Amino acid sequence: MISKIFFSLTNNILMNNIFIRFGVDSILTSRFGIYKRIKINTSLSPQQMAGFSEKPTVQEAINKIHDQLETLVQQNLKEGDRILDIGCGPGAYLKKWEGKYDLTGIDINEEMVNAAKKYIPTATFLLDNFLNHDFDHKFKLIYSVSVLEFIPPSRLMAFFRKVHLLLEPDGKLLIQYPHALNFKDTLYPDLYYVEYSPRKIEHELRKNYQIITHEHCFDRRIIDLYDPKPYEPGIRTFKNGYLLIAEPTIKPNN
Numbered sequence: 001m002i003s004k005i006f007f008s009l010t011n012n013i014l015m016n017n018i019f020i021r022f023g024v025d026s027i028l029t030s031r032f033g034i035y036k037r038i039k040i041n042t043s044l045s046p047q048q049m050a051g052f053s054e055k056p057t058v059q060e061a062i063n064k065i066h067d068q069l070e071t072l073v074q075q076n077l078k079e080g081d082r083i084l085d086i087g088c089g090p091g092a093y094l095k096k097w098e099g100k101y102d103l104t105g106i107d108i109n110e111e112m113v114n115a116a117k118k119y120i121p122t123a124t125f126l127l128d129n130f131l132n133h134d135f136d137h138k139f140k141l142i143y144s145v146s147v148l149e150f151i152p153p154s155r156l157m158a159f160f161r162k163v164h165l166l167l168e169p170d171g172k173l174l175i176q177y178p179h180a181l182n183f184k185d186t187l188y189p190d191l192y193y194v195e196y197s198p199r200k201i202e203h204e205l206r207k208n209y210q211i212i213t214h215e216h217c218f219d220r221r222i223i224d225l226y227d228p229k230p231y232e233p234g235i236r237t238f239k240n241g242y243l244l245i246a247e248p249t250i251k252p253n254n
C-alpha cells in the first residue's frame, strides 16, 4: 500500500528526470520494478507466462522476432556456440536451439527461472540482475526481447557496455524493445516501463557497435525520436517494437 502511494506520487516526468540525473532510478527500479516479485501462472505457455497473449496480431509480431533470431543463428553460429538470452523469462526463445548450442538464460524473477529450467533442462539458467552478474565466458550471440524497457535510463550505457564485454569479437547482438510512441515518452513519464527512442539507443551504441539493422520490427519502417503512427494507440502491444541487430566494432579487452 505504502509502495503504491509512493509509486503514484513519484512516477512522473519531473521526479523521474531528477532521479535519473542522480542515478536514483536504478535504486527505485530494483526496489519496485514489476518483474522482481511478479507471480506467474505455470499452466500457461512460456509466451503467456512472459506476459504476451497469443492473439493473431501479437503472434504475428512475435513470430517476426523468432524468424530474425533464427536467421542470425543460421548465418553466424556453428554448432556448440554460446548464446545468451538476457531477461529470458520462461525460455520461449531459447527452446528451439536445445541440444544444438550452448544455451544460457538470465532473469531477475525466480519463478521465470524455475519455469525455464523445467522447459529446457539442458540449458543454464541464472537467477540474477543482468547488470550485476559476473559471467565467466563470452557469447557468440546475445539477445534480449522486451527487456530494455525495464533497464533504468541511468544504467542504459552500462547495459550496452556489459553486452559489449560479453560478446565474442565476431559476435552479434539482437535487441527488441518497445519504442517511444510520442514526444512525452522520450521524457521518461514511466520509470518502470521506459519506451526508449531509437535515437537514444543509437547514441548509446555509437562508440562500441556497428549497427547492422535498426528498424521497426513489424513493418521495417525507420523512425527516429518516436513513432508518430503507432499500432493500436494508447495500448501497449508487442507490435509497437523496434529491432536492433549490431556487432562490436572495438575488440573487447577482457
Ligand SMILES: C[S@@+](CC[C@H](N)C(=O)[O-])C[C@H]1O[C@@H](n2cnc3c(N)ncnc32)[C@H](O)[C@@H]1O
Binding pocket: 035, 036, 046, 047, 050, 051, 086, 087, 088, 089, 090, 091, 092, 093, 106, 107, 108, 109, 112, 128, 129, 130, 131, 144, 145, 146, 147, 150, 151
Ligand atoms: C516481458 S518479459 C520478456 C521475457 C522473454 N524475453 C520473452 O520475450 O518471452 C521481461 C523479462 O525480463 C526480466 N528482467 C527485467 N529486468 C531484468 C534484469 N535487469 N536482469 C535480468 N532479467 C530482467 C523479467 O524478469 C522478465 O522475465
